[in-house]
Amino acid sequence: MDAIEKLSRDDRITVRRAGAPDPEGECVVYWMQRAQRATDNPALDVAIRVGNELKKPVVVFLAPVPFYPRANLRHYHFLAEGVPDIAEGLSARGAGFVLRPYPDHSLLKFCQEVRPAMVIGDENPMREPERWRLKVASMIRVPLWTVDADTVVPTKLLLKEQFAARTIRPRIHALLPRFLARPKNLKAQVRWAPPARLHSLLPYDDLMAGWKLDRSVQPVPAWRGGSRQGLRILREFVSQRLADYPESRNCPEQHGTSRLSPYLHFGHVGPLTVALAVQRSDAPARAKDAFLEQVIVRRELAINFVRFNPAYDSMECLEPWAQRSLSEHARDRRTVIYSEKELEQGRTHDPLWNAAQKQMVLAGWMHNYLRMYWAKKILEWSPSVALAYQRAVQLNDRYELDGRDPNGYAGIAWALVGKHDRAWPERPVYGKIRYMSLASTGRKFDSRRYIEQIAQLEARSHVQ
Numbered sequence: 001m002d003a004i005e006k007l008s009r010d011d012r013i014t015v016r017r018a019g020a021p022d023p024e025g026e027c028v029v030y031w032m033q034r035a036q037r038a039t040d041n042p043a044l045d046v047a048i049r050v051g052n053e054l055k056k057p058v059v060v061f062l063a064p065v066p067f068y069p070r071a072n073l074r075h076y077h078f079l080a081e082g083v084p085d086i087a088e089g090l091s092a093r094g095a096g097f098v099l100r101p102y103p104d105h106s107l108l109k110f111c112q113e114v115r116p117a118m119v120i121g122d123e124n125p126m127r128e129p130e131r132w133r134l135k136v137a138s139m140i141r142v143p144l145w146t147v148d149a150d151t152v153v154p155t156k157l158l159l160k161e162q163f164a165a166r167t168i169r170p171r172i173h174a175l176l177p178r179f180l181a182r183p184k185n186l187k188a189q190v191r192w193a194p195p196a197r198l199h200s201l202l203p204y205d206d207l208m209a210g211w212k213l214d215r216s217v218q219p220v221p222a223w224r225g226g227s228r229q230g231l232r233i234l235r236e237f238v239s240q241r242l243a244d245y246p247e248s249r250n251c252p253e254q255h256g257t258s259r260l261s262p263y264l265h266f267g268h269v270g271p272l273t274v275a276l277a278v279q280r281s282d283a284p285a286r287a288k289d290a291f292l293e294q295v296i297v298r299r300e301l302a303i304n305f306v307r308f309n310p311a312y313d314s315m316e317c318l319e320p321w322a323q324r325s326l327s328e329h330a331r332d333r334r335t336v337i338y339s340e341k342e343l344e345q346g347r348t349h350d351p352l353w354n355a356a357q358k359q360m361v362l363a364g365w366m367h368n369y370l371r372m373y374w375a376k377k378i379l380e381w382s383p384s385v386a387l388a389y390q391r392a393v394q395l396n397d398r399y400e401l402d403g404r405d406p407n408g409y410a411g412i413a414w415a416l417v418g419k420h421d422r423a424w425p426e427r428p429v430y431g432k433i434r435y436m437s438l439a440s441t442g443r444k445f446d447s448r449r450y451i452e453q454i455a456q457l458e459a460r461s462h463v464q
Helices: 002-007 042-054 073-081 083-092 107-114 127-139 165-179 227-240 242-248 261-265 271-279 285-308 320-328 340-344 351-363 368-380 385-399 406-417 438-443 447-463
Strands: 013-017 027-032 058-062 096-099 116-122 144-147
Touching: 002 042, 013 127, 027 042, 027 107, 042 058, 042 116, 042 144, 058 083, 058 107, 073 083, 083 096, 083 227, 107 116, 107 127, 116 127, 127 144, 165 285, 227 242, 227 261, 227 271, 242 285, 271 285, 285 406, 340 351, 340 385, 351 368, 351 385, 351 438, 351 447, 368 385, 368 406, 385 406, 438 447
Parallel strands: 027 058, 027 116, 058 096, 116 144
Antiparallel strands: 013 144
16 A cells, blocks of 8 residues: 555646545456547656556556537547557556447446556546536545656646747756657556456447437548558658658648647547657757757647636737737727628638638648638637637537647637737737738748648538
8 A cells, every 4th residue: 555655646646536446346447538549648748557456456447528618529540540549558467448428428427336456537628527526525435645647747737828939948958858758558468357247348349329419520531540540640750751851841832740649639649658759860960959849848838828828718818918909909900800601611811811711620730820810810710819719619519620728729829819929019909919821821821722622621521
């Protein structure tokens, strides 16, 4: 027990319900939610360490539900494609796996069936899953720990919301030597033998059968979920595109980014795996530094923002300087105002914005450089900042495979209300929020080629 007590003080662990493990418990349950993978998963590692210390098996419980805010068939299809990889990886590590989608998704009911000694969960800074954790902690009868499994540096070590990249960067860099290390991926010493009475969906079954959910946003054939596919994309990026990353990352027509954001969002690939693959590559140091800045510093700035700012998905998250400036320009005349439907369908006077919106709708993904421009124009073309913010969040979360994610909310906050940015020269509508124009943005890459690429994508989608 001393080893378990010591482990509870680990920087990644939050004790939600304290106490000693139940000596009569038959297993350790890992409640998998955000970190949907079997390797480079600190929450699974903690569950296996506890199980090995108690000499009990580990069983992973995954229970998708159809009512996550703004999620639809596109998102659930991608999630489901990752389930076979989870099952295979857990088997290799000696852990059991029980898949129970809605309406059989109750963790508390599952715990009554398997009688755990304790429960380990993974953390998620988003409002909805945090509410689930608080509810479970108030009702469960055994210890509950949650583990920060999707950052390189544990978020709680940063203590509070950070103002900008320049304030979080030195804090993260100071801690990196402790956490940027290869995961051990321990194996469970006692294999899970499920009771005969226990039922579980098979990994290849349709977990969405009978669900009432939004099926109007269809899956994207060009993307396939799962750890195996995510790792393949990572290898291709490191070997073929990383060396040119500093020059090509802001060129949407060159596909110079990693395209790993959906896999990081669903937890099919861990950020530590990505960072180590980049760090150990033979790419130029400047390329590695540029990418690690994005996947560690910028990504964890976004997670820090969502964890410590409860207004992360509304304009109320803005800083005082932005509040004053936007208020002063609230009544500024907009040269054009578009309806929500016109925006969703990409029917504006701006061909670059239309192409970016159509890429998001048709491909489930938008290049990060264009996401900034896309959001800023929604501010310019909406009657108010509040409505612009609402529209940007709804469109991003509805169509992006990596929607409903800290990165998306931080990006929208940066673009619309200057979060993590500074005050810029004042202009109508924007106030002191950084401005981006079609002319200046379009000159920084081959925008004509990009628009042609999206037109071809749209033509193919109509044929299909």
